Amino acid sequence: MPALDPRAILDARPTGRPSVGVIVAIAVSSVCLLVALVMTSAEGPTFLEGLLLALLPLPLLLAGVLALDRLEPEPPDALVLAFLWGAGISVLVAMGINTAGLTLLWTPLLGQEEGFVATAVLTAPVVEETLKALVLVGMLWFRRHELNGPTDGIIYGSMVGLGFATVENIHYYTTAGPDGLAVTFVARGLLSPLVHPLCTSLTGLGIATAALAPRGWARVWPVLLGLLGAMTYHALWNAAPSFGIVPVLAVYLLGLGIVVGLLVVVRADRARIVALIGQHLPQYGPLGVVALPDVVMLTSLARRRRARAQVRAAAGPGPARAMRDYQQAATELAMLHRRLDRGLVDRAAFERQRGPLLALMLAARGVFTPLWRPEAPPR
Known part of the structure; x- marks a missing residue:
């Protein structure tokens, strides 16, 4: 009798090694991540400080996400791919599209200041959430058996969002300059580290719902609703500072409510598995x-x-x-x-x-x- 390969059995695949497709996707994402970091390093003198500050809360955030994954742990290669997709492909392509939109569309129409706001509120949420969602849609298509419930979708969405947020924060810290670095770190690293994971978790929730639905529109509408929710909250978050402190607090409280709702979903899903x-x-x-x-x-x-x-x-x-x-x-x-x-x-x-x-x-x-x-x- 041949020796059992626990990893292959648990992941429902021929061997315990990652598939060629996953390896290629990880490699491409890693290259994109390096390119994005090189581009960011040229934008300001505080790249090393920005890199360290962006990485500082990451172990705690990863531990929080993975703590949700204790009952039915996801394959490590899938988690790594999700993180690197967010940090590499999503960031690099979003940088190009957002910059092009700002330069070619919004600045000529509205001027530089208003064009920047339009990019943040109208372009970035659609572009970034769509790019982050692509890897989750790929999982729905190629590895649907890994999506056994809403917790899985929340975990994978959070990993993609953490990857994106980490590299985006490096950019913001690097370009803030020495005078604005502390304020930027407080705003992005301490007060709002969960915005990207939170948004993409909504997409992941829709993806996981679709994975347990029969074929047809029953698999389409949860994905669209999850993506729409992610884009909407992302747009509200980016728009709120333009309208004062009250909208900022309202959107912040809305985000906390969404976090609580997601934790309730995870708890209910755990009870279902038990x-x-x-x-x-x-x-x-x-x-x-x-x-x-x-x-x-x-x-x-x-x-x-x-x-x-x-x-x-x-x-x-x-x-x-x-x-x-x-x-x-x-x-x-x-x-x-x-x-x-x-x-x-x-x-x-x-x-x-x-x-x-x-x-x-x-x-x-x-x-x-x-x-x-x-x-x-x-x-």
């Missing part, structure tokens, strides 16, 4: 891949974490990885059942994906079961 695990996994008890203590453990993030820690303390990282693979395979199996119930996969595809997941769960369970003492079920 319910799917409890609904579908007990039927596999006779196969030896799951028992009641396993289901109890799988339906709580805290109990999952404690189980991994217990196994790691007893026997090291190898068995702990087996426990982690078991947890993720069980979650993927529950969501695969949901896709079958909704008619998103046929029976043949379901069987092709279910078999390797069960094999991985059985093999992983054989590794960690002798090392794990299950917790008592909650009353």
